[in-house]
Amino acid sequence: MKELTPKQIVRELDKYIIGQAKAKKAVAIAMRNRWRRQQVSGYMRDEIMPNNIIMIGSTGVGKTEISRRLAALTSAPFVKVEASKFTEVGYVGRDVESMIRDLMDTSFNMVQREKEEEVIGLAVSLANERIIDILFPDKTKNDASIPEEIQERHARTRSRIRKKLDNGDFEDNIIEIEIEQETITGMQVLGPIGMDDFGMNIKDMLSNAIPKSKKPRKMPVSEAREVLIDSEAQKLIDNDEVIRIAKERSENNGIIFIDEIDKVVNGNGGQGPDVSREGVQRDLLPIVEGSNVNTKYGVVSTDHILFIAAGAFHISTPSDMIPELQGRFPIRVELDKLKTKDFIKILTHPKSALIKQYVALLEAEGVHLEFESSSIKAISEIATEVNTKTENIGARRLHTIMTTLLETPLFEHPKSGQKNIKITAKYVKDALGDIVVDQDLSRYIL
Numbered sequence: 001m002k003e004l005t006p007k008q009i010v011r012e013l014d015k016y017i018i019g020q021a022k023a024k025k026a027v028a029i030a031m032r033n034r035w036r037r038q039q040v041s042g043y044m045r046d047e048i049m050p051n052n053i054i055m056i057g058s059t060g061v062g063k064t065e066i067s068r069r070l071a072a073l074t075s076a077p078f079v080k081v082e083a084s085k086f087t088e089v090g091y092v093g094r095d096v097e098s099m100i101r102d103l104m105d106t107s108f109n110m111v112q113r114e115k116e117e118e119v120i121g122l123a124v125s126l127a128n129e130r131i132i133d134i135l136f137p138d139k140t141k142n143d144a145s146i147p148e149e150i151q152e153r154h155a156r157t158r159s160r161i162r163k164k165l166d167n168g169d170f171e172d173n174i175i176e177i178e179i180e181q182e183t184i185t186g187m188q189v190l191g192p193i194g195m196d197d198f199g200m201n202i203k204d205m206l207s208n209a210i211p212k213s214k215k216p217r218k219m220p221v222s223e224a225r226e227v228l229i230d231s232e233a234q235k236l237i238d239n240d241e242v243i244r245i246a247k248e249r250s251e252n253n254g255i256i257f258i259d260e261i262d263k264v265v266n267g268n269g270g271q272g273p274d275v276s277r278e279g280v281q282r283d284l285l286p287i288v289e290g291s292n293v294n295t296k297y298g299v300v301s302t303d304h305i306l307f308i309a310a311g312a313f314h315i316s317t318p319s320d321m322i323p324e325l326q327g328r329f330p331i332r333v334e335l336d337k338l339k340t341k342d343f344i345k346i347l348t349h350p351k352s353a354l355i356k357q358y359v360a361l362l363e364a365e366g367v368h369l370e371f372e373s374s375s376i377k378a379i380s381e382i383a384t385e386v387n388t389k390t391e392n393i394g395a396r397r398l399h400t401i402m403t404t405l406l407e408t409p410l411f412e413h414p415k416s417g418q419k420n421i422k423i424t425a426k427y428v429k430d431a432l433g434d435i436v437v438d439q440d441l442s443r444y445i446l
Contacts, residue, residue, distance in 0.1 A: 006032045009031060013073070018345040019345075020066065022334070023062070027067070030053060050306045052329045052330065054329045055333050060392075061335045062394075071255045077103055077249055086280050100295065104250050107247070115241075119233055120233065126232040128166075130232075131165060136161050174220060177217060178214040179214065247298060251300060251301050256306070259309075261309040264280040265320045281321060290304075343398060344380045358406055362421070372423065379402070
């Protein structure tokens with residue numbers, strides 16, 4: 001976990017997310033507290049619990065983006081789940097414990113990639129030696145009866161082949177290598193209703209227990225090298241060490257973002273049609289509260305995983321959650337609705353701002369796309385108006401508007417001799433004016 005101060009975290013988030021200062025501050029403090037906890041020694045370290053957060057706000061205001069960017073900044077394992085995909089035990093749907101298994105999968109893959117990078121140099125060298133063995137088999141190896149002169153001549157030949165291989169002379173040569181394949185490919189393991197993840201775990205266990213078979217395949221040296229590098233890297237990595245580190249990261253640094261938490265909350269006195277809503281909350285409670293979950297990597301404790309829940313809460317409120325679950329989300333942050341000035345900043349300020357993305361796309365065709373400040377304001381005003389008159393989908397509205405606005409240039413260009421396109425306020429009005437006026441049409445298109 002990177003040692004960033006709360007102010008540093010907020011500054012980094014500001015590069016990608018406009019506004020929402022309260023939410024950024026809350027998550028920054030939560031992340032720093034996790035680092036602070038790990039510096040505490042003795043029994044107190046285990047007593048310090050994470051400050052789980054509920055973000056309240058309509059779609060498209062930055063709830064998911066804040067959480068995702070936060071995880072990237074701190075190199076923390078991160079998964080996003082939708083509460084509406086879970087159902088109470090006994091109903092068809094995903095098991096709530098699957099989010100912990102997903103987190104461990106993510107953490108394992110992160111650590112594995114890091115370990116692969118550490119051994120990649122040696123893996124490349126070993127892979128090249130295997131290719132040389134195929135191109136020019138070492139018949140003198142482990143044979144003391146072969147005269148020394150022949151062994152030296154053989155070694156010189158392999159050295160010349162090695163140089164040619166390094167120079168790329170054999171890249172198109174077809175060679176045959178052995179590739180490991182799953183022995184239970186095509187086998188489907190079915191679990192009981194509502195336990196689809198259980199079936200996958202059975203398959204994982206069987207795949208580890210049954211030795212993998214090898215199948216010969218012919219391919220160019222360039223492709224074979226990548227396969228062999230991966231194979232050699234896996235041999236060099238201590239899998240037990242990867243699991244140990246991955247488990248530690250999941251337990252101490254993991255972030256689980258539970259979206260649409262309001263979809264499993266009844267806002268009408270518990271008279272809703274979905275009888276499993278409260279059941280889902282009760283199933284979530286021990287996970288968020290702290291429990292042990294069985295995964296294919298071993299038992300994972302959820303005591304110090306940071307849970308960030310989010311929802312629009314149009315019909316219900318956080319206080320409609322069962323009291324026990326409410327208590328496990330002590331930090332509540334309401335995100336601001338986006339206004340015209342926010343849309344202007346979203347279009348221009350972030351490192352990967354939407355306008356910058358479209359400029360880059362057309363630059364790939366040798367076409368320079370330029371937006372006048374008046375056009376950016378016009379686009380932002382339209383986004384605000386459409387969000388007000390139709391469903392408010394926040395910043396996601398900009399994607400729809402920009403796609404519609406730039407449809408013609410993206411389709412027609414590059415035109416011969418035309419290298420510059422200027423988007424003006426008039427261009428925006430001509431392209432979108434009629435759609436905005438016709439509310440039925442705008443609802444359909446924008």
